[in-house]
Amino acid sequence: YLIQITSLETVGNLYLDNNSNGIIDTDEDITLNQDIGVASIPNLKFKPLADETGINYDNFNFKVHDGTVYSEGDYTMTINVNNIPTDISLSSSSIDENEVTGSIVGTFTTIDENIGDTFTYTFATGDGMNDADNARFFIDGYTLKTSVAFNYEIKSSYNIYIQTNDGNGGTFKEAFIISVTDANDFPTDIALSTTSVSENQPLGSTVGVFSSTDEDDGDTHTYSLVTGNGTNDLDNASFSISGNDLISIINLDYETKPFYQINIQTNDGNGGTYVKAFVIVVININDNAPVLEDNTFAIDENRSNGTS
Structure with a gap:
């Protein structure tokens, strides 16, 4: 089997690159009616004019020989010249x-x-x-x-x-x-070191210490009592915050009120906040200290042991 070139290209060069060097060497140019064996077809190459590209850039015609006769009509090979992205x-x-x-x-x-x-x-x-x-x-x-x-x-x-x-x-x-x-990560939780306090502590006593969970290492958090839903912030006015400390500002008396509800916000200083409700439990202690009565007893001297 072979093909026969029946019309030549009009621009550029059609050639057989027999030594696969990409260069048109002597006698490698294709000529009109040249027969090319099947084994050589992979070496059939086209070189466009310098710096020219395009779809349907050129074409040539050929016949196919099956070992006995050539095909009756010509076949057309269209050549597209493309530069690959760089x-x-x-x-x-x-x-x-x-x-x-x-x-x-x-x-x-x-x-x-x-x-x-x-x-x-x-x-x-x-x-x-x-x-x-x-x-x-x-x-x-x-x-x-x-x-x-x-x-x-x-x-x-x-x-x-x-x-x-x-x-x-x-x-x-x-x-x-x-x-x-890296962007600011909002705080995701607030913890209070203790949520219970004994009753009758002096005003200004520390109930517990706040801390925040935050992915951003190094953030400094500030804490405040904030408005909630009317229930979880019911006792905000009974406390204040100093730094990270929750401070009692009233006398916490178990018999008067056994627990207090507060709503706390932490702020990371970079626009990130988180709010959490806490219940502060008042621990009951004995309000009535024992009273010793002052009584005087007299006994005669020299009484034997066991005498009443």
């Missing part, structure tokens, strides 16, 4: 932590010498490291978006591997590192 850029490679799923990271663009190419972007398989976090994102058109909410304190950077495709057989791959920017 780079991918991402408009932003960082995102704040705690952003909702589906948040935009950035927009992809491709560098390609072919004007007018339309590019599609996909995640590509890499070396196991540069594609380790592909599943944490998705691509919407040209836009990279998040598939999860990121937490800086858990992981601060993610590796993805992206391929661009120009739609004409040209592809290019590039690895990106997406950085997570």
Whole structure:
């Protein structure tokens, strides 16, 4: 089997690259009606004019010989000349932590010498490291978006591997590192070192000490009594706060009131707050101290033991 070139290209050069060096050597130019054996067809190449590209750039005709006769009609081979993409850029490679799923990271663009190419972007398989976090994102058109909410304190950077495709057989791959920017994490809980106090303590006694649960190390929290639902803040006025300390400002008497309800807010100083209700239990103690009566007893001297 072989093919016969029945019409030549009009621009550029059709040649047989017999030594696979990509250069048109002597006697490698294709001539009209030249027969090319099946084994040599993989070496049939085309070189466009310098810096020229295009779809339907050129064409040539050929017949097929089956070992006995040539085909009656000609076949046409259309030549498309495409420059492959050479780079991918991402408009932003960082995102704040705690952003909702589906948040935009950035927009992809491709560098390609072919004007007018339309590019599609996909995640590509890499070396196991540069594609380790592909599943944490998705691509919407040209836009990279998040598939999860990121937490800086858990992981601060993610590796993805992206391929661009120009739609004409040209592809290019590039690895990106997406950085997570540390943002303020709101407090998530308030603790009070003790929620019970003995009755009849002096005014200004410390009931307990507040502390906050917060992912941001180093935040300084301030505490305040805040309005609640009318029940969980019912006894706010019976206390004050000094620094981290909860202070009683009335006489706490078990017989008058055995528990008090307060509503507390912590503020991390960076816009993050958290509110929690507490019940302060008053511990009953004995209010009546024993009284000893002052009685005088007389007994004669020299009485024997056991005498009453």
